[in-house]
Amino acid sequence: MTIAGQEARSWDAGGWDGRWTKTKRETFLDHLSMTGDVASAAAAAGVPVMAAYAKRRREAGFAAAWQMAAAGAYERLEAAIVAQVLGGGSGIDLKTAMLLLAQRPAPVAPPARPRDDRREAAAALLKQLRAQAKRGGTPEPA
Template identity: 35%
Template sequence: MEADDTVPVKPKRRSKSRTKWTPAKKAAFFDHLSIAGNISQAAAAVGMAPCSVHRMRARDAEFADAWEAAIEAGYATIEMRLIGHALAGSGRGDPVEALGEAVAIDVDQALRLLKERDTRRTGARLRSGARPRRATAAETDALILAKLAVIAARKTGA
């Protein structure tokens, strides 16, 4: 048998075009996140993949802190959108209208997100078992109006 004098050639690796996080891109991401409260939507708005966002959060403490602040702002935005929805006399089946970069969401989805926030804050885990009873539209509207009355009373000093 004859020895092969050819040198094996390594196939060239295609370089993946990686998009880097710039300070402007981070700021835009957090702006979108605080308005929409949606990680995938905010990532897409700045041309990044959601996995890239999660990786950055895991390795950069400042990014993780800004993430938490933006998520809290997003929850507050959703809460205000729900209050506006109730005050406009819209029903539970009507979508909560879009706001800025935030897409329209339905009332049930918004309420689930707020429940998730409360679960995150308390550190409690959702329990399996009997499903919780969902409040009726009248009950949620009454609760929101009662909270607004408390806020108004605080502002007037009564």
């Protein structure tokens, strides 16, 4: 099977030992960022395509890096479209490029920051101390 001119690798791809090294990870993500093509990124890194998808499912950090790399590829596509429309482009097929952009996934919002519960905890503690002071006759906290 051929995807974007690259052979899609299976699980038993020659030379694949089942391990993701730092170099393989970086090569895959760099290539994905430049091309937006998962199959060619996997081929460049020497890993099976299915291994890349499996790693994305298993590891949240890799999935986040994948998402950032894919976003970079979409940004490059947008820049190429703008350049071509303004007359300095490289002759990309605008209709196809626009169809690709229409398929761009919506950006995922970053996780919400945890609330700072220190004020709430301090208020609750102060309330408990005041209640204890009333029961025991000790002076109330300030």
